[in-house]
Amino acid sequence: MSKPLRWGIISTGGIATNFAKDLLTDPANRSASDVSHVIKAIGSRSVPSAQKFLDMLSSADAPADWGGKNGSLDGCKAHGSYEEVYADPNVDVVYIGTPHTLHHRNTKDALLAGKHVLCEKPFTLNMEELDELIAIAKEKKLFLMEAVWTRFHPIMYAIQDVLFSGKLGKIKRFQADFSMNFNADKQPDSHRMVDPALGGGSLLDMGPYPSVWAMMTLFNHPSNNKTPPNVLFTHQTIYKRSNVDLNSRWLLEFPGLGGVQALLTTDMATLGCGEMTALIDCEEASLAIAWGPFKPEKFWIIPHIARKSGSITEKTEHSHPVVGNSGMAYEADEVFRCLAKGKLESERMPWDESKIVQGWFDQVRKEGTSALKDMKGTEGQ
Incomplete structure (x- = not known):
């Protein structure tokens, strides 16, 4: 097994909590002997908020307590902005767990800072945002994947x-x-x-x-x-x-x-x-x-x-039970394996398939009458 994959976590809400706890579970329990994860940075709107999240992880109950006992949080920093996580030299890949309409902006900033990205679903608000992110990942030769964890269960x-x-x-x-x-x-x-x-x-x-x-x-x-x-x-x-x-x-x-x-x-x-x-x-x-x-x-x-x-x-x-906390560690394992092989995208969660689903959402939204019907994304910004 190669060196641990060093994660930065963006946002401290419920979905990010579940993901971070899953990173702290024992890979052996899901028969994964070739992966290793550590959390090196937490990003929130203030240092106290990020520190509160880190303290919660440090005192997590089983099965997430395995990571704390085995060094998975050693040296983890609480940052008062997302930008500090993007700039953290100890972070390899950033997990984006912010609200939907912020996914494009946050992912773009992380990619432009040279970080690999796992972004929560839905990937973006529209196809234009998604196309821009894929283009940046290709240009920068960085891994990018939508966090559809159910694919890996x-x-x-x-x-x-x-x-x-x-x-x-x-x-x-x-x-x-x-x-x-x-x-x-x-x-x-x-x-x-x-x-x-x-x-x-x-x-x-x-x-x-x-x-x-x-x-x-x-x-x-x-x-x-x-x-x-x-x-x-x-x-x-x-x-x-x-x-x-x-x-x-x-x-x-x-x-x-x-x-x-x-x-x-x-x-x-x-x-x-x-x-x-x-x-x-x-x-x-x-x-x-x-x-x-x-x-x-x-x-x-x-x-x-x-x-x-x-x-x-x-x-x-x-x-076929999911082993661990919330079942999100399986997708994190996929990120580890893809990066170990130098891949920019996952064969099981490829960009083209994210684009197909994004196309469905765009059509449903644009053919409806909701407040999101004509909402503009942040592509190009």
């Missing part, structure tokens, strides 16, 4: 193995949903799900999750030959208080799979469809993925009931 590989093996026959239909009641009426105007300036609404915050299942099971299916789908339909319901989208849905058609249609839904005002987050109907049976879409740990293969068709006659449950 054990269950994703297991589901792909089942679908790609042909055991269930051809895929006939797909639907994936991320619905969660955020009680928007009880939230302040500044809440990230309510405030349009922070990219509020269900689409950008929740949309990456149904999207990852469509990309990994349909787009990446061998029979699809990496053929991008067509967007057939989009719809948004508006939350009138702040004019962000209360829910969004879009219908895709995959010509590479014979016209398979995929319905993707996000909703921040209802609880959704119980214990299931996605359903993939195939010729021989259906494959149902457990809730939630960000970190499911089991799936079911379900026989067809109608006309008793299909060769599979018994329902089976398949468990």
Whole structure:
């Protein structure tokens, strides 16, 4: 194993907390003997805020306490600005965990400072921002990846193995949903799900999750030959208080799979469809993925009931638990391995696939009537 990968963490919110704690878990518990992570810098709007975050990490409970006990926080500095993290000579790669509308600016600044970047999803507000970041990464020869951690979970590989093996026959239909009641009426105007300036609404915050299942099971299916789908339909319901989208849905058609249609839904005002987050109907049976879409740990293969068709006659449950804190360490391991091999992008989370999903979001947003419909990005600034 080569020397540890030295991380800088931007922002001290909930998502950054989960990521940082995952970096502090024992890689051996997820059968990763070739990786090593340390945190060297925390960036916040003030030194006390960054220090509070660092103190929290230093006193973290198991399994994140492993890192503190084994030197993963040794020499970590609390910085009162993001720029200080970008300039820190002890940082190799920066994790961007800020609100959606800041992703482009923060990532661009980190890249221009010569740092590799793992940026939370959604990657950017629009395609123009994303294109600019990719161009900078290419020019600077720096690694850049969108943090879609679900792509790297054990269950994703297991589901792909089942679908790609042909055991269930051809895929006939797909639907994936991320619905969660955020009680928007009880939230302040500044809440990230309510405030349009922070990219509020269900689409950008929740949309990456149904999207990852469509990309990994349909787009990446061998029979699809990496053929991008067509967007057939989009719809948004508006939350009138702040004019962000209360829910969004879009219908895709995959010509590479014979016209398979995929319905993707996000909703921040209802609880959704119980214990299931996605359903993939195939010729021989259906494959149902457990809730939630960000970190499911089991799936079911379900026989067809109608006309008793299909060769599979018994329902089976398949468990593939995530090891560690929140399941975000798997993507950090991918960054380590890519950098060890001198790669600028991940083969499992490539730039072109981020652009496909960004294109969906752009179209849904621009065909809707929310406050984000015509929002401009910070590309070129």
